[in-house]
Amino acid sequence: MDTAERAELVARHTEEVVTEEELHDLFEEQDEPTAYIGYAPTGEMHIGHFTTMRKLADFIEAGLDVTVLIADLHAHLDDEKSPFELLDARSTYYRLAIEGMVESAGADPDAITFTRGTDYQLEEPYTLELYRMLANTTISRAQRAGSEVVRQSDNPKLGGLVYTLMQSLDVAALEADIAYGGIDQRGIYMLAREVLPQHGFSKPRCVFAPLLSGLTRSDDEGEADKISSSDRSSGIFLTDDREAIEEKVQAAYCPAGEVEDNGVLEYLHRLVFPVLGVRGEDLVVERPEEYGGDLEYGSYDDLEADFVSGELHPADLKPAVAHYIDEVVEPVRERLLERPEVLAEAYPDHWG
Known part of the structure; x- marks a missing residue:
C-alpha cells in the first residue's frame, strides 16, 4: 500500500482532516505513525460511538499504531458526569464495549493499545507540563476550545477548564502523530495544534469523525x-x-x-x-x-x-x-x- 492509498484509507468516511497535506507527509516520513482517540467513561455507550470506533479498522489497515485512551479523570472533571467512585467500573465497561465495537467493525481489538488517564496523568512530567499550560492559557480560550464537549454554564467549574488542556496535553503524552475524535472535539485539538509547539511538542494532525x-x-x-x-x-x-x-x-x-x-x-x-x-x-x-x-x-x-x-x-x-x-x-x-x-x-x- 503506497502513501496515497494509506492517506485515503485514513481520511475516508470522515468529516474533516487537518490537514490532508500533513497527513500525506506523515506517511512519507514514517512507516508506522501513531494515532489515539480518547473516551471519557460517562454514560452508557450507544450506536453513535460506532462512527468513531469502526474507523479504527481503517487505521489499523493503514498501518497505524493505535491507542485508545479511557479518559477516566476527564469523566469526573466534566461537571462530575461520572462520580469518582464509579470511574473504575465505568472504565472497565468502556473497554469491554470498545473492544466489541472494534471487532464488529472488522478489526482486531488486540491490535489496539488501551490505557487509562490515571496511568500517567497524576505523575511528572505530565503534571508539570499541565501547570505550565494552565499558566499560559486564558479562561476564555479554554472555554471556547471545549464549548462543544464540556458542559457549559454561566459559572463553570474549574474541572471543565482543566479538561480541555489535559486533552490537548494527552496528544503529546501519548506521543500521537494523529489526534482522532468526533467533530465536536475540533476546538480542543485546534488548541492542541496552537499550544503544544509552544511547549516543545509537535503539532498533531487531526482526523474528525461525523456525529450521528x-x-x-x-x-x-x-x-x-x-x-x-x-x-x-x-x-x-x-x-x-x-x-x-x-x-x-x-x-x-x-x-x-x-x-x-x-x-x-x-x-x-x-x-x-x-x-x-x-x-x-x-x-x-x-x-x-x-x-x-x-x-x-x-x-x-x-x-x-x-x-x-x-x-x-x-x-x-x-x-x-x-x-x-x-x-x-x-x-x-x-x-x-x-x-x-x-x-x-x-x-x-x-x-x-
Whole structure:
C-alpha cells in the first residue's frame, strides 16, 4: 500500500482532516505513525460511538499504531458526569464495549493499545507540563476550545477548564502523530495544534469523525436531537435487543423523499455502509414482488438516489435498516450482557 492509498484509507468516511497535506507527509516520513482517540467513561455507550470506533479498522489497515485512551479523570472533571467512585467500573465497561465495537467493525481489538488517564496523568512530567499550560492559557480560550464537549454554564467549574488542556496535553503524552475524535472535539485539538509547539511538542494532525443524530426530533425546532445517554429513546444503545432496535427505527423520523435531518439515512451513510464495505457485502432491501421485488445496493449514494426519487419507500427501508443495525450491534450486545456484573457496577441506577 503506497502513501496515497494509506492517506485515503485514513481520511475516508470522515468529516474533516487537518490537514490532508500533513497527513500525506506523515506517511512519507514514517512507516508506522501513531494515532489515539480518547473516551471519557460517562454514560452508557450507544450506536453513535460506532462512527468513531469502526474507523479504527481503517487505521489499523493503514498501518497505524493505535491507542485508545479511557479518559477516566476527564469523566469526573466534566461537571462530575461520572462520580469518582464509579470511574473504575465505568472504565472497565468502556473497554469491554470498545473492544466489541472494534471487532464488529472488522478489526482486531488486540491490535489496539488501551490505557487509562490515571496511568500517567497524576505523575511528572505530565503534571508539570499541565501547570505550565494552565499558566499560559486564558479562561476564555479554554472555554471556547471545549464549548462543544464540556458542559457549559454561566459559572463553570474549574474541572471543565482543566479538561480541555489535559486533552490537548494527552496528544503529546501519548506521543500521537494523529489526534482522532468526533467533530465536536475540533476546538480542543485546534488548541492542541496552537499550544503544544509552544511547549516543545509537535503539532498533531487531526482526523474528525461525523456525529450521528438521534432518532427523535425537537418539538420546537423540528431538528434532529443528539443522542443522549439520559434518554434511551433518542438513539440505539449497545444493549438494545432486536425488538427495541426495530421499534426505535420504525418510530424514527424518515419522511419519504427527504434527506435532511433523516436519522435513518444518516445511520446508513455513517455506519451501516462503511461496515458492509469492510465486509465486502451489499445491502438488501426486501420487498414483495408486487412492489418490484428486492433491491440491492453496493453504495449509500445509490440508495439515497432511489429514496429521493420514490423508488425506495420508508416502509420498505426501515425493516432493512433495523436488520443491519441489529447485525452490527449483536456481537457487542452479547459481549456486554455476558458480563452483567460490569453493567451493574458501572450503572447501578439502571442495571443494579
